[in-house]
Amino acid sequence: MDDNSKNCIFNEVSTLYHEYYDYAIKKRKWLEVPKDLEHREIGYGMLKKVDNRNISFTNEIDYLSWVLKEAPFHLYKSLSYMEHPSLIGGATKKGIFKREIAFDIDTHKTKYCSHDDSWICEECLNEAKNQVLILSEDFLFPDFGLTKNDLKIVFTGNRGYHVYLEPEDESIKNRIESWGKDERRYFIEYILGKNMNLRIMGNRWKIRLLKEFEKNKIGIKKFEKTADWKTEIDTRKDDIRKKIYEIIHNMKSRLELDEKVMDDDIRLLRTIGSLHGYTGLMVKEIAYDSLKNGQFDPLNHAVFSKFHKKRYSVKINQEVFQLTLKGEIFDHESKEIPASYLLFLFGHGIDFEIL
Ligand SMILES: [Zn+2]
Incomplete structure (x- = not known):
């Protein structure tokens, strides 16, 4: 791929991200505005997963106009609430006074997958879903007395789910959000049987x-x-x-939980309603029941529909594993592809040209 072609694809992808945020913010209010915004750190990535962090906003309007202007490929907020979110440094410098509790379930390929670890398919996404159910029904419900109403489940846009603990009971919520590093570590180690x-x-x-x-x-x-x-x-x-x-x-070893997401004081997590820069899929909140009864299919429901209608003629210059989006199968032989698949190819650094 020559530089010209690379630039052309980058510009097209950037336009698509702008289009998405325009629609998601102005028409649908899909984008999460982190609670108590002025005490949250914001981060984003364009060329890498995280290019920049230590950003903060004092109000929703400034935050949303910034997202509309930048249309980042990866967008994050801190789990922690901080006195000085834009100061560079660790927990003490930032003055962390509270932190959301969330699990990150990040599954790898299963024995049924026919791709390598860089790709996703129905099988590994199904495994990710099962792990949310194990975490909830084998641990959080029976051992900690939580119910599905106390959880917020979010498809990460790639190979897993974020499970936030948001107890309806304010006093419990306040208590767990004041947990320090040691308490959070003990909590996740208990679940992992460590x-x-x-x-x-x-x-x-x-x-x-x-x-x-x-x-x-x-x-x-x-x-x-x-x-x-x-x-x-x-x-x-x-x-x-x-x-x-x-x-x-x-x-x-049933659960593939990223322990750093529980542990790290200054951890950033993907913003709900953003797009995942590696896949172009939506970071999407899912009702517990629709996950449990199999209604939610990430390779269908996390695809931004408008991007599945927009088509491109392309030439894909390298072999890729198959990917099914909204029931359509794509691979390197595909000639007419939707923007949704184009974003996936771009995010995976695949060599292709728009004709
Ligand atoms: Zn798979």
């Missing part, structure tokens, strides 16, 4: 594992009665012992 101690099994992990033992026809009577599972496991025959450790390992 701080589980087989010598003192007493929490909900015990119930969770007992269910799995039963499914695998391992006698649970003795495990029910004791907290010292380590001793109990080690008295079992070799093959059973191996199986038990395997079950525990598998149960602990």
